[in-house]
Amino acid sequence: MATEIKAPVFPESVADGTIATWHKQVGEAVARDEVICDIETDKVVLEVVAPADGSLVAIVKNEGDTVLSAEVIAQFEEGAVSAAAPAQAQVEQSAAQAQAGAAPVVERAQPVQDQSPAVRKALSETGINAADVAGTGRGGRITKEDVSNHQTKPAATPLSVAVGERIEKRVPMTRLRKRVAERLLAASQTTAMLTTFNEVNMKPVMEMRKQYKDMFEKRHGARLGFMSFFVKACTEALKRYPAVNASIDGDDIVYHGFYDIGVAVSSDRGLVVPVLRDTDRMNYAEVENGIGAYAAKAREGKLSIEEMTGGTFTITNGGTFGSLLSTPILNPPQTAILGMHKIQERPMAVNGQVEILPMMYLALSYDHRLIDGKEAVGFLVTIKELLEEPAKLILDL
Template identity: 85%
Template sequence: MATEIKAPVFPESVADGTIATWHKQAGESVARDEVICDIETDKVVLEVVAPADGVISKIIKNEGDTVLSAEIIAEFEAGTAGATASTAEKVEESVEKTEAGAAPVVEKASTAAQVQDQSPAVRKALTEQGVDAKDVQGTGRGGRITKEDVANHQTKPAVTPLSQSVGERVEKRVPMTRLRKRVAERLLDATQSTAMLTTFNEVNMKPIMELRKQFKDRFEKRHGARLGFMSFFIKAATEALKRYPAVNASIDGDDIVYHGFYDVGVAVSSDRGLVVPVLRNTDQMSYAEIEGGIGDYAAKAREGKLSLEEMTGGTFTITNGGTFGSLLSTPILNPPQTAILGMHKIQDRPMAVNGQVEILPMMYLALSYDHRLIDGKEAVGFLVTIKELLEEPASLLLDL
């Protein structure tokens, strides 16, 4: 008897989702708790798993289709693994009967499968890459083309046809992911609904770099986490937030909400777009806990495993464009937060120190803030506090 497979129950903040990938096709055997489908929302990717050992008997929602909370997306038959032949196997059997002797059976099956039995994921990949199915060698069951086959085909050196004109301009149109669309909407809303202003300063990174160089090996050996710069910035920002509560506040209608806790979001770039997982209660976290938390979030972001809870809330955000070589930028607010700190590339520059010119590793800092709530004096004071704490890390470590 067929069992209905439903989409997960979405949180109230998520209206619907999109079928991103079917990892299994109709007729394929699955094991209990094996991931069979990914559903992409505007915040996270949710996994749908098999309820038991069995076979996917019918796919109702194809890749690219919109699904609602708890909507039926497929049908499943438990305990019938191997009982249903796949479409590719049927194609192979048909080709073998009608074209016996013309060519090896596998080659005929591959050709038929390439044309007639592409999965939605493969069809999407072929369309996005502009590849003809007939040009791809299928390695899947029955000679079917897999997404890996399409990707591998794209990595092979391209042979330019003689008829192709030199300098041909090529365009590729692909749909924007739900996450990237949501990020775009939020950033556009931030620029239109806030009085956003950015103030800049610079920090001498030499003291922290020397401290890190001295203790990074012992730190990693003791805590199992790499000592980076981000933990120093999060600790400095947290201390500055204590001294300037308005920077840690948010606007709710006509009310100002002052938060009595410090939840710092760390912007992380992923293949799907920008995500901002949140470190909770950073005033109570050690440097090792911060570095470990950031490392875990980065790994989850790459794998698309971040949960809604991990990206919900946050009273302040830090983004590091320096990772990609940015020397200076103006970060955009992450509503309803009222401020965001931008880190940048560390660059050696000649600086005047006690009347002498020294080459120092300098970093530009940028603080974007909502001028409706935060005055320029507070914003500048907040940024200067971070600068001073970073340039004298002993005061940061000793809570001075």
């Protein structure tokens, strides 16, 4: 007897979703709790799993279709299905084609979403399209060796294009990308956004990190990066300048008595901002582990709505992509966002002498309706001082 497969119950902030990918087709064997479908909302990608061993008997909503909360998307039937049947059919088909003189069927590689995290990372780093790689793994899946072997092959001869021909490719914008675009446009139109800049000497933090990173990793099982220093410095600065940790709600100012810092993370589907909760109670290892876990979830599209909801302040690091200076856009209803950038060695005057120091530009964009220039500059200078003397952070000075 067939049972209904329904879309998840969406939170109140999510109106509907779109079928992004069907990982299983009608008649294909499915194991209990195996992912059969991805539904993309304007915030996250939700996975729909099989309720038991069996197979799909009908797909009600196709890829690209809009679905509502708890709406039926497929029909499912419990019971063992021979996984060998499709493979046997393919063997028989290949044999028949060989007798007829036709080329045998070559199993195509699965979409990149179906690959392991290690393979997805390798594809991302090399810029190789999953569809171009011949998968040798089970079910046509790509292995890291397949990516490596494909990378070492000589480049294929490009298709001939007529002289003067101008090629265009049109693809629909994802729901997440559309939502990000709407929020960024709204932020620029509904806030009095202003940006102030400063620079910080990263040498003290870099020396401390170099001295203790091995001990830190051995003790806490986490890599000591720069983000934990910035998160802790921002937390202390937010305590000293409460307006930067506030938000505007209509005609009211809401001052938050907690410190939930969002860390902007780039993913294949767009920019997401998971939130570290109560950063004033977190140590450096907890911050690093939290950011690492969020980054992994973002790459796999598994961040939950709860993990991206709220936040009283945001940090974004364009320096990971080589940006030297930028003006970050606010993440409403927050009233400020800190932009980190590339560490660049530059000649600096120190006590009348010229030294080559690793410098980083900092940018603080803020809503001038709530935060005055004096507070914004003071906030940014506090971060600069805490990073240039990191012992103050440790000793709570």
